Amino acid sequence: MDNLAAIFHYASSSISPPTAVSSHLSLHMTNHYSDDADHGYKNQYSSYEQSDDDHELRLIGENRNNVVVADRISPSTNSFSTGDGDYLNTSMGSPKLNVRKGEKKIRKAKFAFQTRSQVDILDDGYRWRKYGQKAVKNNKFPRSYYRCTQQGCNVKKQVQRLSKDEGVVVTTYEGIHTHPVEKSTDNFEHILTQMQIYSSC
DNA sequence: CGGGTTTGACCTGCGC
DNA sequence: GCGCAGGTCAAACCCG
Numbered sequence: 326m327d328n329l330a331a332i333f334h335y336a337s338s339s340i341s342p343p344t345a346v347s348s349h350l351s352l353h354m355t356n357h358y359s360d361d362a363d364h365g366y367k368n369q370y371s372s373y374e375q376s377d378d379d380h381e382l383r384l385i386g387e388n389r390n391n392v393v394v395a396d397r398i399s400p401s402t403n404s405f406s407t408g409d410g411d412y413l414n415t416s417m418g419s420p421k422l423n424v425r426k427g428e429k430k431i432r433k434a435k436f437a438f439q440t441r442s443q444v445d446i447l448d449d450g451y452r453w454r455k456y457g458q459k460a461v462k463n464n465k466f467p468r469s470y471y472r473c474t475q476q477g478c479n480v481k482k483q484v485q486r487l488s489k490d491e492g493v494v495v496t497t498y499e500g501i502h503t504h505p506v507e508k509s510t511d512n513f514e515h516i517l518t519q520m521q522i523y524s525s526c
Numbered sequence: 527c528g529g530g531t532t533t534g535a536c537c538t539g540c541g542c
Numbered sequence: 543g544c545g546c547a548g549g550t551c552a553a554a555c556c557c558g
Contacts (some may be wrong), residue, residue, distance in 0.1 A: 527558105528554090528557105529556105529557090529558095530555105530556085530558105531554100531556070532543095532553100532554085532555070532556090533543100533552100533553095533554090533555100534551105534552100534553095534556105535551085535552095535553105536549105536550085536551080536552105537548105537549085537550080537551095538547105538548090538549085538550105539548090539549105540545105540546090540547090540548105540557100541544105541545095541546090541547105542544090542545090542557085
């Protein structure tokens with residue numbers, strides 16, 4: 326299992342993590358699922374508040390299956406919230422990606438987590454190509470958009486630094502890699518280790 | 527020269 | 543309907 330797959334696996338399990346774990350990383354992880362039919366989670370999880378404690382790792386919110394969920398991070402409020410955007414091959418942005426009328430929109434698996442880091446880009450072992458950058462409202466830092474360079478792999482990620490806390494980088498992964506990790510992932514292994522601690526309690 | 531980045535334009539969704 | 547915000551494209555550019 327590669328690192329991301331491990332994370333996906335973690336996020337998919339119905340464990341109930343502790344509310345706090347000692348760590349030198351401040352890591353907040355979220356996901357949402359591709360099950361477009363289930364909007365039931367929308368009001369099932371609590372909002373997230375930025376912790377002042379760099380060493381705290383805690384649950385953001387849960388859906389009815391105790392899975393951490395959220396799909397929007399508001400830089401202005403440092404809070405997670407839900408939304409109905411972000412579909413696989415939605416009509417957003419490009420006419421080439423239009424979903425034909427009558428076709429069901431499929432929501433892609435999406436995971437977001439925060440890390441305390443001086444660098445924006447986590448070395449997760451995959452190769453990414455930047456395809457866009459946008460200024461975000463109420464945030465002095467732009468959001469960067471990346472796509473996996475592997476042919477046929479449609480995984481995307483967004484990277485954004487919080488305006489309110491410049492040490493915090495929010496990385497959002499969308500989709501699942503269809504190929505193994507390409508290079509050594511020491512940095513990401515470290516993050517993964519934190520998650521494994523988190524899940525084993 | 528190939529691969530990655532930058533950046534302005536363009537598109538859609540959504541709220542008012 | 544309009545304006546805004548977010549997401550993507552693609553040409554130009556950069557760099558090893």
